[in-house]
Amino acid sequence: MTFPPDKYLQGKFNNERKSPPPEVWNRIQTGLDQRKSKRTWFRSAAAAAIILLLAATFTLWQVNKPSNTNPLISSGKTNVEETTVENSNSTRPTDTEKQIATNNIPNEVNTPDPIQSNQPNKKKQNTIQTDNEISEKITSTQTKEEIPLAVTLSKPDSLAGLVTLAEEPVVMPPQTGKKIYYSAAEVNARFLKKKDTSTPPSPEKNESGIQRILDIAYDLKFSESALGELRQYKNDILSIPGKKSQGKTN
Amino acid sequence: MKFTIYRASEQDMINGCLRGDRGAQKRLYDTYSPKMYALCNRYLKDPMQAQDALVTAFTRIFEKINQYSGQGSLEGWIKIIVIREALTIIRKNQHFRFEAELETIENLAGFQNESDPFELEYLLHLIQELPQGYRTIFNLYAIEGFSHKEIAEQLHISENTSKSQLSRARVFLQQLLLKHDNIQTTKRNDISTR
Numbered sequence: 001m002t003f004p005p006d007k008y009l010q011g012k013f014n015n016e017r018k019s020p021p022p023e024v025w026n027r028i029q030t031g032l033d034q035r036k037s038k039r040t041w042f043r044s045a046a047a048a049a050i051i052l053l054l055a056a057t058f059t060l061w062q063v064n065k066p067s068n069t070n071p072l073i074s075s076g077k078t079n080v081e082e083t084t085v086e087n088s089n090s091t092r093p094t095d096t097e098k099q100i101a102t103n104n105i106p107n108e109v110n111t112p113d114p115i116q117s118n119q120p121n122k123k124k125q126n127t128i129q130t131d132n133e134i135s136e137k138i139t140s141t142q143t144k145e146e147i148p149l150a151v152t153l154s155k156p157d158s159l160a161g162l163v164t165l166a167e168e169p170v171v172m173p174p175q176t177g178k179k180i181y182y183s184a185a186e187v188n189a190r191f192l193k194k195k196d197t198s199t200p201p202s203p204e205k206n207e208s209g210i211q212r213i214l215d216i217a218y219d220l221k222f223s224e225s226a227l228g229e230l231r232q233y234k235n236d237i238l239s240i241p242g243k244k245s246q247g248k249t250n
Numbered sequence: 251m252k253f254t255i256y257r258a259s260e261q262d263m264i265n266g267c268l269r270g271d272r273g274a275q276k277r278l279y280d281t282y283s284p285k286m287y288a289l290c291n292r293y294l295k296d297p298m299q300a301q302d303a304l305v306t307a308f309t310r311i312f313e314k315i316n317q318y319s320g321q322g323s324l325e326g327w328i329k330i331i332v333i334r335e336a337l338t339i340i341r342k343n344q345h346f347r348f349e350a351e352l353e354t355i356e357n358l359a360g361f362q363n364e365s366d367p368f369e370l371e372y373l374l375h376l377i378q379e380l381p382q383g384y385r386t387i388f389n390l391y392a393i394e395g396f397s398h399k400e401i402a403e404q405l406h407i408s409e410n411t412s413k414s415q416l417s418r419a420r421v422f423l424q425q426l427l428l429k430h431d432n433i434q435t436t437k438r439n440d441i442s443t444r
Contacts, residue, residue: 012370013292016285028305
């Protein structure tokens, strides 16, 4: 007897059936339920982890969030902003009305801000407001004759007064490609000499030393001061020898 | 028409399994488990190991049913998964040996095959008496129809090893058959002399 060929075996075993015991299905069901619960647990754990991560990130971001959004470091913006500057000396209102035309300031760039160029109706008010009246005058004069000023922060002394920005930040042009935007308060604090405009300067401070010496000399000459009286007294004393000589002669 | 009905019910089963419907899973299991359990018994001599392979294979089938493209037959797809699980158990239990002794064959003498010399149960008994390595390669090549290249890839062996083991399995089966035939002949002679 020889062993049958493969095709015979394939035909025989192809229809072979044998029922498995019933506990096999129970084991399959149990395994499926366990895997399902494991999958559910894993998904919920993953979701919780993601939520925790997001919450932690948000919290850290809130903690490390800078209080002042300026200076903004950005690229792609022009580094010049047009401003109108007025003198802040309240004691000389005539000077405030003379707005400084800073077009003559060297190193200035009059490139308009692209953001503001899109809003032509919006007035840039980088003005110094020492009191309400002056600010009203400033706004009125700005609407009539708007004198742009390119604030070059490399030469802050060229500006007589403080520079304040109403809404827009003043642009600091760094030498590298990045631009740093400063608010007006920061510009004043960092680069400009603050002057106490609350109290008007005394007239004595306005007079120079030479003038004061000349005034004293004038007073002495025309006896308009205590020294003048003293001088008169001295002259009276000095006139006595002449009288004595007259007496002797007499 | 029968084919259409069969395909429709099969598609319903697949859709139910995709939804995780336990009833559809039970129907799929009832349809294919007898054939697959017989297949597991051919590869694994131990019935408990055959049941383990069936449980693992059907669990994987229900989880990976979304990967069934629908181009081939569902039965063929299930069969491949069951065979892979059986081979995994064989590898895990390190029963994959290629040596065997003919004298170690048991329970073959008492097997009666007078009506049909190649009765299915008799043939299965003969194959199960093969050593694990021989049996696996014989099942894969002679019954399932895999090529030596595919067998070599599945079992991580060379093609030449697969070919040599198959030829040895055939010789072993032939000797087994002759031995059983001799036993049957002597039994008949004893009965006739009485």
